[in-house]
Every structure is written in C-alpha cells, then in structure tokens.
Amino acid sequence: MKNIQSYVQEHKDRFLNELIELLKIPSISADSAYKNDVLKTAEAVKNQLEKAGCDSVEICQTKGYPIVFGEKIIDKNLPTVLVYGHYDVQPPDPLNLWNSPPFEPVIKETELHPEGAIFARGACDDKGQMYMHVKAMEFMTSTNQLPCNVKFMIEGEEEVGSESLADFVKENREKLKNDVILISDTGMIAKDVPSITTGLRGLSYVEVEVTGPNRDLHSGLYGGAVANPINVLTKMIASLHDENNHITIPGFYDKVEELSTEERAEMAKAPFSLENYKKALDINAVYGEAGYSTNERNSIRPTLDVNGIWGGYIGEGAKTVIASKAYAKISMRLVPNQDWKEITQLFKTHFESIAPDGVTVKVNPHHGGQGYVTPIDSVGYQAASKAYADTFGKTPIPQRSGGSIPIVSLFEQELKSKTILMGFGLDSDAIHSPNEHFGVWNYLKGIETIPLFYKYFTELHN
C-alpha cells in the first residue's frame, strides 16, 4: 500500500485528539450510574465509523448496551474482514492511585515511551486499540486502497461478559458473515518484539455470599460461640488451593490440555527476565502453581483469584462486631478445553459443599467464556505475520495470553471463522489498573500495520 507512513505522520495530531475525545467519556459498563455515558460513547463510535468511510452504520439495540455495526462492501467476490472491538471500559477505582483523573486524558513521556503515552482509562483497553482500526479504515478509503470488504462490530459490554453480544451474533449470522475476524485487544511482548496472540484463557466469574447470624453481633458477647462469616469465608477460600497452589475443586483439571515438553520448550524461548518482572511489580518473589514457570502459570495453566472481598466494619477506627454476612468476587481463568459453564458448576457445587454448619452459602455466577487457540498456519495468521514483518522489520512471535476475550470462541462456533489477535499494547500499559496508558508510538504503529493485514489477507485468500 502507498504512503501509509506519510499519511499517519500528516494526520497524527488529529488521530490523537480524536482518541482523546473518545477517552473523555466514562463508559463504565459495570456501573449503571454511567449508563448515559456508555450510550454516548456508542454514538461517538457510530459517527467516527461514518467519517472513516463505512457505507452504512447502525446502532443495534440489545437487552443490554447497544452494538455499533458498520460496513463497506466493495465487491461480493472479495474477502470480508470483520473487525471486533469494545467501547466500554473497566471501573477506574482505586481512584486515589491515579496520577491524573482517569477520564481527563493526558499525554506524558515515560521511560518506555519517549514519544509519549496517553494516560486514561480505556487508552489501551480497548478504545485506543479499537480506534486504530477506525483510522486504518479512514486511510484505506480516503486513499482508495481498501482491498476487500470490511465490517465493524463494536460492543459495549466486554468488561461485563458480553452477554448481549452472544445473542446478537447468533441472531445475525448472515449480517456478520466474514472470512476472518480481526481484534486488537491484546498485547505484544515488547516494542521491539512483535507478537501475535494465538491462545486465550477462558473465564468463570462468580460472587459468593456467606451468611451466619441474622444480624451483626457484639464480638465480645458472641465471639467464639457462633460461626463468624468472615472467618469462615477465609477458611473456605484458603481451602481452594493446596500447598502446591493446585486448585482443589474436584474435577477442575480433568479437561486441562497438558502441553508437550516440546511445546513448553518452544514457549520458554520467548524473551523474559524474572528479575525485571519482579522489579516492575516490586515483589521479592513470584508465587504460583508448583512445577510451572511464570510464563506458563499465566498462560497455559488455569487459576483461581479473589478479585474482591468485603464484610464487617471497614471504616476508620475499630468496631468489635461479628458481621452477619461476608462476600467475595472470585474469578477462574481457564485454558482451552475447560468449559466455563461446567467449571462454574463444579465451583458452585464444591463451594457450597464445604460450608460448615452455622452458616449458609450462596454462589452467584456472574459471567464467563471459553478459552481459545488459533493455528499459526492459517491465512489470517500468515497475513498478520507479514504485516508485522513489514512495519517492525521482524517476524512476530506466536504467544499464549493469560487474558480472556470470551467471545472469540463464540465467533468461531457461530460464524465459523478464525480470529486473529493483532495486539499493540504492552504489559506495562496497566490495563484494568490505575494509570492505564497506551504508547503514542504503539497507537500509530497499529494504524500503520493494520492496512497491510488487509492487503496480505486479500492476496493470500482464495
């Protein structure tokens, strides 16, 4: 394709300012207080897709937040790329740890990003990465170089389980028909080490509630004589891992795919410094399942983590109370072949079974999704690999990610097409954390690389 770099250079300030406007809207799907902002964001995405050259763009209502769908069909005989992304973001708390307000984007230089990075919730996950595709589309249409058909499907419930998307996909197989699905919602190993994510973990997210006495009690008058729901909850959660940090839920590992020694050796080749990893997190040691390396623990192995816990008096000072209830939010990352619905049921059955007399336990499943693996010999992967090779000057490394994009396996099942995960983020982007950011260099590099994927995919496709 011609003049990509010059086009990006010429328009980069506008590309940044448009993204910054999008980042100013707090589209927090997990918190209903932000409903209007989420809807406002959908409108903004619709407008940008129209400006980028889509022929028709619609806001498709769902029982949850709407899905923005746009397309440009230039020739039925040419292949079709379906771009997926999401316009919703994670909650920003804890707010006090942000160096600048999460929804007042600022560009600041960092050690890793001398060209500057955009600091804001959603800068990388996923507004920034999604918007790269909108700008790549703009480049291809405005320079008459769009080589194939394009469809966009941008949702607003990814951070809360994409429930409406699942129905939408099932009900619109024809509308969404495509030859490959392209997603930028993952990362790469390093700025100078491009990588393509070939595996994702599944997810099961539950909330548990332990109820003891029917009211809060004075810990002096009742302490030691009744089950304390918080103490009980800690015992129950602690029992979910054994001394080797294996998960103790019966049947949990039954379907876990065990990688061969060769595959594990291949993975181990990815550049990784345990010292830098520990230094970046300011920890004196890593921690995890016995018998696996850090990179294996967070990619090919399933996990169980408490994401939130609360109960009793958590205000200033002291209160000598035995709480009536204690709660925890618990998520399990799953690997290919583990079925999230089955795992959720195994958890529920086990957790309820270990509740001692004196308390009652409720397990409320939140959401989940399947894991996914994409083959590196597919046309889509090859096209992506060549695109990276052109812009980065080196062939990207296939990489398993520990994260989850629950709908990827749904796409394959319902739309019968493979998903290519072209991520331009970095681990240090702090997605889901305070001070999330996205390198300006990465943002522009993505806009440069994506059109080349279209070019090679159209050429390789037959």
Added chain:
Amino acid sequence: MKNIQSYVQEHKDRFLNELIELLKIPSISADSAYKNDVLKTAEAVKNQLEKAGCDSVEICQTKGYPIVFGEKIIDKNLPTVLVYGHYDVQPPDPLNLWNSPPFEPVIKETELHPEGAIFARGACDDKGQMYMHVKAMEFMTSTNQLPCNVKFMIEGEEEVGSESLADFVKENREKLKNDVILISDTGMIAKDVPSITTGLRGLSYVEVEVTGPNRDLHSGLYGGAVANPINVLTKMIASLHDENNHITIPGFYDKVEELSTEERAEMAKAPFSLENYKKALDINAVYGEAGYSTNERNSIRPTLDVNGIWGGYIGEGAKTVIASKAYAKISMRLVPNQDWKEITQLFKTHFESIAPDGVTVKVNPHHGGQGYVTPIDSVGYQAASKAYADTFGKTPIPQRSGGSIPIVSLFEQELKSKTILMGFGLDSDAIHSPNEHFGVWNYLKGIETIPLFYKYFTELHN
C-alpha cells in the same frame, strides 16, 4: 429509701424524653467526622449532672475526647461511690439494616418489651445505662436521701479503647479516690433473672495489611503468577485456627486460667436454651472451640474474630483485578491473666512470620485491655445483690461476661478499688448492631435499683 417507685412513675415521661434528646446526638468516637457531635454530647452530660445535684461538674480536656467529671461530697467520713460510664457510641453501619434512623430515637413495643423499648444507637450501650445513674442521683438529691459521697466520671472514648482515660486516671488518683466503682455497661440474663457480671474478657484489637504487587493488576495477564494479597490474607487468617478451633498463635494459651470442674459445673447452672439461642440468631448450629459449651466459649475462653475485611473491587458488577493490597481488622477476646500487650505482640510476631514470599505484611495494633474478675464476697457485690433482691424479688446470679470494659482492671490497679457491674441490658438489645434498643422497663428498673445500692453499700461499709 422512701418513694423511689412513686418518684420514678411521676417523672418517667421526662426521664425518657431527656434520654431521647441525648440519643439524638451521633457521638461516634471511631469516626472523626462526628467530632463536634461527640463534644456536644459531653456538654449535654455536664448539664444533666449539674441538674441532678452535683456540686461541681467540669469538662476535663484530654489528648482525645474530654471526660466529664462531677461530684457531690456530703461528708468526708462517709464512703464514696465513683460512677463510670461513657457518652460515645459505636458506628451505626450497616445503616440499611436499621428499621428507623439510628439517631432518631423511637419507642416501640416488642415481644420482650410490651412496655416499649427505645430504639437508637447508644440506647443501651451506654447512654441509656449511664443516664440511669444520673436520674438515680437526681432522685436521691431532690428527696434528700443521698446516703454517701458520689463522683461521676463519664468518658467519650470507650468504643475506641479509652486511651485518654488511662492517662486521666493515673494523673487524678486523689480526685478520683473512692471506696467502690459502679458501672452499668453490661447485661443481665433475663428480665426475670437478674445477674451481676463478675468477670470480663480482655481485648486486643489489631489491623493487618497485606501488600503484593505495587499496583492493581489484570487478573488474566498476572493471575496465577504473582501472590494475590487477598488469597494470601485468607490463607493467613484461616491458619489462625486449627481444626478444633483452637487458636494457633504460639504461646496464646500459656496464661489462660483453666476453670475447675466445680466452677464449670456452677456456671452450667445458669438458665440457657441452646434451641432459643440458635432460633434468635437464625443459625442451624453453634460453632466454636472443641470441648467447651456455648456459655464457656463466650465467657471463660479467649477468641480471635475478624471484625472487618476488605480488598480489591467491591462495587457493582465484575472487575478482573488482582488487588495490590488487602486488609483486615482482627480482635482477640482475652481471659483473666492473659496480658493484652503480650498477646498483641505474640499475634504480630506470628502473623508477620507466616507471610509467604511475594507479599509484605504490616500489623498495626489498635487498642486493648485486660480481663477482670470481681469476688462475690466483697461489700460492693453484697450491696448490689441486696439492691437487686429488693427490686426484682430474687437474688441475682453472678455471671461471667464475654465482653470487655478494658478500663476496669486499670481502675483496680490505679485506684485500688473494686468495680461492681450492675447491668440492666439484655442480650437481645442488639448493642453494636442495627436496631440497638433498651427496654423502658429495664431503664426505669435501673433507676429504681441504683439508689438501693448506695443505701446498702453505705450500711455495709465500715
């Protein structure tokens, strides 16, 4: 004494309305947001003591909240009773569980209180019980029947550890000189089963903080590879009790006084229905240290309870995060001979020692106090026993309480006098809980009984 009952009947509406005014002020000592209300309450108490006939009343400043001191010395050769109480209250949360606002007192009938009960934070603990003494004083002075000297010491930091009181007592031994200390901050077995508390548990209250990575992390990208502070905290807390619910802190039980079979048999005679106990709390089973009865577990045995726990995302919906920090408030109830400072140190040393690599742990001691036992053959106990016998028509039962009034042992040490705990509350009063209340009958019965204690104590004293 003459006409107590008629005086109480004649003035009961005023007695109730005055208490209700006092209960309207949210004197929450644990929360600095209520500082002015706590100070306002001290003023109100001062005014009431003056109206009740004290010759001199002063608000004594401390490094914390002030102590209201008042006295009436009628004859240096007569004995002196020192009345202790507190005007501060527990935080009211969880607010949503109150049937009426905690600081808008209402009188409602209940099954147990056909005469009505005052619902408000502090109704029983301790504004209501403290105010019985003010009204008993009013009766004795206004009818010229005060048989001895009286001193009042009403503090505002009982719910947060009485730190300033300790200094105040040490610095004012002469001013506080007395022959017996009288406190109503405990309960009795039932409306028709009067009892006098002869034992109190000590307390050690700490806050723990577990820190893992230096920022919140994405649970997909890091899950399974770094220590999750919440998971670690649950493991650490769970390990503090063994399978028999014995506390595992080395040395914790070394100084625990083991009661003789005879003493335990004596205790077991107190009327108690396990069925009613479980029904009242809506639990299917009690829970606690193996080898001890419910009444022993909450009175003669030490305990360790989590009073609050928090960490990670506790808002609406789901957030897949690994928190950087997790916290818990933990209190231990101690029995006579256990030193709270020593136990606090044992906890700190042990808890820090069981922290796994990958996290750092901080233990911040909040406050504490010693346990206490009072002999039933003392003049004070005998005087109280006769007073109850007159107004209840039966001799009260000596009872060990699981609660703590940390300063009682301090009083004995610094002022060399015994404390008599004349409590008129009931377990069902829900102190420290939503819907705290105090029976109108109990309130008036207390005002009736207290003057008789003065009478008998003066007669028996020599």
